[in-house]
Amino acid sequence: MPEPFRLKEGVPKYLQISGWLLEMIQKGRYAVNDKLPSEAKLSELFQVNRNTVRQAISDLVSRGYVRKRNGVGSFVTGRPLEPVKYTLQHISSFTDDMIRMGIIPRTKLIRQEVIEASQEVGEKLMLGKDRRVILTERLRIGNGIPLVIERSYLPYGEFRDILHMRLTGSLYHLLTKRFKVDLHRSIQTFRAVNLTGEDAALLGVSPGAS
Template sequence: MSVATFLDPENWMQSGSGPRYVRLRRRIEEGIAEGTFPAGAPLPPEREIATLTGLSRVTVRKAIQELAEKGVIVQRQGSGSFVTGPDDRRVEQSLSRLTSFTDDMARRGMESTATWLERGIFFPSPEEVVALALSSGDSVARLSRLRLADGRPMAIERASLPLEILPDPKSVGRSLYEVLERTGKHPVRAIQKISAINLGPEEARLLGLQPNDAGLKIERMSYLKDGRAAEFTRSTYRGDAYNFVAELRLASK
């Protein structure tokens, strides 16, 4: 089927539901799944899609933006939008918002799942004592998970919290932040440190990569509104799956 025929609104617009940009996004996703838009191939320009579908440029642009946010396509300045392959999709992660992995994936239309590696109450390491301002004799709640999006391993996440913040680690199911939100102990700010690393054998195995492949190590300290330390997280992300984005503003003189 030609692209023009595939995008002809008579073939799909009336059978869908939801806003027009959502129906267009779904139609393009169908075309990618069926091979009408092969991996690595460019999408038609926005103006051409608007002409073929009878939709406004604004509607088309919104659909394209959602596809880019989900990692289905990649936008290259000056070249247009290209379909990404299933093993090359990158998630664009903002560094200006404090959100959970589950929320991040849900916004992109991806299903998040987790494989538990460790979950329980332990004696803290010296690093955890310092980071969380624990006292002698305190214990710590630890959550270690392999995080997946649409079945693809994305990150190994190891979180440590004071027991006053998370007294029952096994109460955490899909999202730690959902539990903290319910108990009124959701972090409101965090400091992150990002480092480029080469994956060790165990990290590579969990992430479905090869030892020494590129990865990202992220350490995050999260704080409650009253300034107390709430969460110390050390995560390892696969280097081929994420683009971290920060908005910068010129400092006033």
């Protein structure tokens, strides 16, 4: 830790501390997903009590630069996210949508496997005798924050080569450019659900959250 930092008179201490931390984040001293110094260390650095430090951290949390994990600490989230807006009037790529909104996209492949399609999936994909599909599960991330769990089902016969490809980019681009799929329309269904433990862990929220 640096030498004790002298705070100015006439300016709320917590604002000076949150301002200093934000400056360190913007300069790259603390990168996305880095853990900030503990309350004890910040209290020592700024010569203030822990309540003042908590107030400073809460200020950064409310502005979207930091997230708190109970019992673990405070972590940098990167630039705060504006509300994510989707247009339902055309088929688009998550990656393209994020870039258009100034958000840095990232994709983490969770699993990819060949399975037997359920009745619902088989009907929607209009499968014939071969009911094998490739299930791809990915976590879509914006500015270091988990946003979407994406599960895709592709007919095995037409898309078996995808099993040997890296799927950390745009699946939309892969389908349209590599496999020459002409996407005319899509059907999107939205509903509120209570998250399972596995999905909640991926999104960094409590099980049962909706």
